[in-house]
Amino acid sequence: MATPASSTSKTDFPWWLAVAAALAVAAAIFIAASDLYAQVFATVAKGIGITVFVTVVAFALASAIGLGIALMGLSESRWLRQIARFYVEIIRGVPMLVLLFWIAFAGAPAFVAGWNALTAPLQSAGLFGELMIRDVSLLWRAIMALTIGYSAFISEVFRAGIQAVEKGQ
Known part of the structure; x- marks a missing residue:
């Protein structure tokens, strides 16, 4: 059986990495040389930070x-099993964009109205101020x-993982 002549031949060089590094250097030069690119980069960097936080x-x-x-x-209780199944099947069937818009523009106002109704006696006693819709940030x-959306998907991952382990292990 023949062995390869060399494990580090010229075809194994990661050219894609060299191109990516050259593009990164060019982008850094453009950002450093232009105020407009610096402002755009600062805005994008802030957005990346917010995205990581939300995630x-x-x-x-x-x-x-x-x-x-x-x-x-996985509970023995039929009621708990049915509630969990209902939640998972309904939430997994709703597109994430629809869920985002619904929570942002219908769910949050409903939550604020419910919160204000529950805390009305405490508000009249001066212990709480009234919650406004604008107080719940986007x-x-x-x-x-x-x-809400991803908990339904993650619950199926947990359920399948738990059921994959045999009893007694």
Whole structure:
């Protein structure tokens, strides 16, 4: 059986990495040389930070809620199983963009109205101020929509993982 002549031949060189590095250097030069590119880069960098924050928080919340829903779905109680199944099937069937818009523009106002109705005695006693719709930021509305949407998907991952382990292990 013949062995290759060399494990580091010229065809193995990662040319794509060299091109990516050259593009990164060119972009850095353009950003450093132009105020417009510097402003655009600052805006994009801020957006990336917000995206990472929303992703991490929504994933953590969706994982916790998803685990709870998965455990409900594996429960001995028929009611808990049916509630979990209903949640998973309905939420997984709703497109994420629809869920984002619904939570942002219908769910948040409904939450504010419900919160104000529940805390009305405390508001009249002066312990709480009235919650306004604008007090619930769009960032947290997006986090809640992503949490609700992805918790249904993550619950199925947890449920399948738990069911894959045989009893007694």
